[in-house]
Amino acid sequence: MEPVIGVVPVRQILTKSKLPGADYAVNPYVGCAHACRYCFASFMARHSVHGGPWGSFVDVKYWEPVKRPGAYAGKRILLSSVTDPYQPAEAKYRRTRAFLESMQGSGCRLSILTKSDLVLRDLDLIRTFPGAEVTWSVNTLDEAFRRDMDRAASIERRLAAMRTFHEAGVVTGCFIAPVFPGITDVRAIIRRVRDRCRCIEVDGLNLRGPYARTIFAYIAARRPALLPLYEDIYRKGNGAYWAHLREELAAVAAEEGLPFAEGGSPRPRWDGAPAVVSYL
Numbered sequence: 294m295e296p297v298i299g300v301v302p303v304r305q306i307l308t309k310s311k312l313p314g315a316d317y318a319v320n321p322y323v324g325c326a327h328a329c330r331y332c333f334a335s336f337m338a339r340h341s342v343h344g345g346p347w348g349s350f351v352d353v354k355y356w357e358p359v360k361r362p363g364a365y366a367g368k369r370i371l372l373s374s375v376t377d378p379y380q381p382a383e384a385k386y387r388r389t390r391a392f393l394e395s396m397q398g399s400g401c402r403l404s405i406l407t408k409s410d411l412v413l414r415d416l417d418l419i420r421t422f423p424g425a426e427v428t429w430s431v432n433t434l435d436e437a438f439r440r441d442m443d444r445a446a447s448i449e450r451r452l453a454a455m456r457t458f459h460e461a462g463v464v465t466g467c468f469i470a471p472v473f474p475g476i477t478d479v480r481a482i483i484r485r486v487r488d489r490c491r492c493i494e495v496d497g498l499n500l501r502g503p504y505a506r507t508i509f510a511y512i513a514a515r516r517p518a519l520l521p522l523y524e525d526i527y528r529k530g531n532g533a534y535w536a537h538l539r540e541e542l543a544a545v546a547a548e549e550g551l552p553f554a555e556g557g558s559p560r561p562r563w564d565g566a567p568a569v570v571s572y573l
């Protein structure tokens with residue numbers, strides 16, 4: 294289903310960020326047609342004038358030109374924190390591209406996070422930004438589960454785009470998140486992506502948002518054998534699953550000859566073999 298498209302004028306597109314590793318965030322759209330069932334930003338649907346569920350609307354932002362782009366030299370800018378900068382609307386409205394064009398030569402450091410391969414369109418532009426990083430979220434290699442969870446590009450398309458950027462010399466990453474207990478095969482994903490990225494970050498599913506009910510309903514209907522595990526983790530607060538997964542991650546990294554680090558500041562450098570970083 295095509296989302297309802299709106300237009301919103303905003304004064305500024307750059308907002309200060311408290312996220313680790315990002316000085317500023319840029320969200321060229323409000324809403325996201327990728328409609329991930331576990332989206333942490335889905336609460337924003339409640340504040341939308343469109344009234345539909347998350348994924349059913351996208352507002353296209355138009356902003357005043359960035360004053361003094363050079364003032365952002367050395368600053369890490371995240372695209373995006375509450376939307377996907379390369380969701381389908383970007384093919385037509387090109388707001389992410391407009392932002393990148395306006396910042397070319399500024400010396401800012403880009404961190405792009407997406408579930409799309411539309412970013413390939415902007416490869417030549419992105420590679421002009423020193424230190425640019427492009428990361429794809431991949432939390433399964435199972436397309437059926439992926440389709441159950443989001444309406445973004447297929448996993449194969451994301452992996453192909455990651456390879457193209459990597460081969461073009463752009464720093465690439467894989468964000469294995471959110472890890473679904475009993476479903477996400479972290480080991481298989483690491484083995485699949487290790488030849489095409491510099492950093493593999495891993496984070497678990499948290500069910501503190503309003504989408505908890507949706508996920509529990511999904512598990513009950515489609516993976517009932519996992520329901521006791523989910524109740525143990527999310528209703529009884531048992532952290533043993535994550536502790537075990539942390540140990541497994543360290544073991545997989547050792548088997549694969551990859552550096553392993555616990556997440557947090559400062560971020561590990563992305564200049565050697567892909568580091569496995571756990572935020573679990």
Ligand code: SF4
Pocket residue numbers: 325326327328329331332333334374375376377408443445
């Ligand atoms: S791609 Fe990101 S912002 Fe978009 S719905 Fe999924 S989790 Fe939310």
